[in-house]
Amino acid sequence: xxxxxxxxxxxxxxxxxxxxxxxxxxxxxxxxxxxxxxxxxxxxxxxxxxxxxxxxxxxxxxxxxxxxxxxxxxxxxxxxxxxxxxxxxxxxxxxxxxxxxxxxxxxxxxxxxxxxxxxxxxxxxxxxxxxxxxxxxxxxxxxxxxxxxxxxxxxxxxxxxxxxxxxxxxxxxxxxxxxxxxxxxxxxxxxxxxxxxxxxxxxxxxxxxxxxxxxxxxxxxxx
Numbered sequence: 001x002x003x004x005x006x007x008x009x010x011x012x013x014x015x016x017x018x019x020x021x022x023x024x025x026x027x028x029x030x031x032x033x034x035x036x037x038x039x040x041x042x043x044x045x046x047x048x049x050x051x052x053x054x055x056x057x058x059x060x061x062x063x064x065x066x067x068x069x070x071x072x073x074x075x076x077x078x079x080x081x082x083x084x085x086x087x088x089x090x091x092x093x094x095x096x097x098x099x100x101x102x103x104x105x106x107x108x109x110x111x112x113x114x115x116x117x118x119x120x121x122x123x124x125x126x127x128x129x130x131x132x133x134x135x136x137x138x139x140x141x142x143x144x145x146x147x148x149x150x151x152x153x154x155x156x157x158x159x160x161x162x163x164x165x166x167x168x169x170x171x172x173x174x175x176x177x178x179x180x181x182x183x184x185x186x187x188x189x190x191x192x193x194x195x196x197x198x199x200x201x202x203x204x205x206x207x208x209x210x211x212x213x214x215x216x217x218x219x220x221x222x223x
Contacts (some may be wrong), residue, residue, distance in 0.1 A: 021208060021210075021215065021216070022107070023057060024208075025107075025136065025206075025208060025216070025218070026057065026058060028206065029105075029134055029206075029218070029220075029222075030058065030059060030060065032134070032206075032220065032222040032223060033060070033103070033134075033222060035222065035223070036132060036222050037102070037103075039063055039064070040063075040064060040065065041065060041102075042065040043060075043063060043065060043066045043067070043102050043103070044066075044067050044069070044100070044101050044102050044103075045060070045066065045067065045068045045069065045101060045102065045103045045104075045105055046069050046071060046096070046101040046103070046104045046105070046129065046130065047068055047069065047070050047071065047105045047106065047107075048071050048090045048104060048105070048106040048109055048122070048126065049071070049072060049090060049106055049107075049108075049109030049112070050070045050071070050072070050076070050105065050106070050107065050109075051070065051076055052070065052076060052077065052078035052079075052080060052083050052085075054107065055068060055080070055083060061080055061082050061083060066082055067082060067084075068080075068082060068083045068084075069083075069084055069085075069086055069101075070083065070084070070085045070086065071086055071087075071088045071090065071093070072085065072086075072087065072088075073087065073088075073089070074087065075087055090106075090109065090110075090113070090122045090125065091113065091118050091121035091122050091125065092121065092125065093125045093128075093129055096129040097129070098128055098129065099128075099129070099130070099131050100129050101129055101130045101131065102130075102131050102132060103130060103131070103132045103133065103134065104126045104129060104130030104132070104133040104134075104135070105133070105134050105135075106126070106133075106134075106135045106136065107136045108136060108137060108138060108146070108216075109137075110122055110123070110135060110137050110191065110199075111137045111138060111188055111189060111190050111191055112187045112188060113187070113189065114186065114187050114189060115189065116189065116195075119189065119191065119195075119199060120199065123135075123199035123200060127200070132220075132221055132222055133200070133203070133219070133220060133221060134206075134218055134219075134220040134222060135200065135218060135219045135220070136216055136217070136218040137190075137191050137196065137216065137217055137218075138190060138215070138216050138217075139190075139191075139192060139193065139214045139215060139216055139217050140154055140190035140191055140192040141192050141193075141214070142213055142214060142215050142216075143213065145190075146190075146215075146216070147184060147188060148161070148165065148171040148172070148184075149171060149172050150164065150170055150171050153171075154190055158185045161185060162178075162181055162182065162185060165181040166178045166181050191217070192217075193205065193207075193214065193217055196217045196219050197219075199219065200219035200221075202221065203219040203220055203221050204219075204220055204221065204222075204223050205217055205218070205219060206218040206219075206220060
């Protein structure tokens with residue numbers, strides 16, 4: 001049971017299926033990254049909605065002249081000398097000047113902004129403040145919804161999905177707290193490939209696939 005539980009845990013569990021995909025994505029991202037930057041370059045990275053633990057398995061914090069800034073609605077804990085946390089809003093990054101970061105990175109954040117309008121604002125700000133970007137999000141049309149690990153949950157009525165999340169263990173083998181479930185149902189607006197191309201029109205699309213189906217989409221201008 002622990003194997004199955006770990007497999008379907010959120011991606012912050014290193015033994016989960018999500019973490020395995022994230023690790024491969026991180027490797028592919030770093031391959032692209034080092035096509036654009038040398039290891040001795042002064043590099044300033046903005047991680048929108050990021051957490052310090054994400055960078056634990058990355059080689060980037062070990063670069064001699066790198067600075068990684070985590071931007072979140074609340075301060076994130078970090079003890080790494082090259083990673084610092086700031087409080088801010090992804091849809092309005094007025095505190096940062098145009099092209100003030102060499103790279104803007106974001107992993108599974110842009111789908112948590114409630115509305116298409118907010119997603120447009122975030123994309124516009126990313127393009128404004130970053131010379132390069134790599135922005136990932138789960139694909140809305142993938143059969144298994146990424147946050148709940150329930151097939152076709154993205155098409156279910158929210159009241160029905162709230163029932164399944166809070167009254168059964170079909171989502172990741174556990175019952176959700178009702179407030180957490182409602183928060184996710186309110187804030188998540190999944191994106192598909194067409195919408196990502198609209199948000200990042202001059203970007204390439206890195207498509208993460210499983211059994212030939214696109215699981216997640218990353219918009220980037222690193223190639």
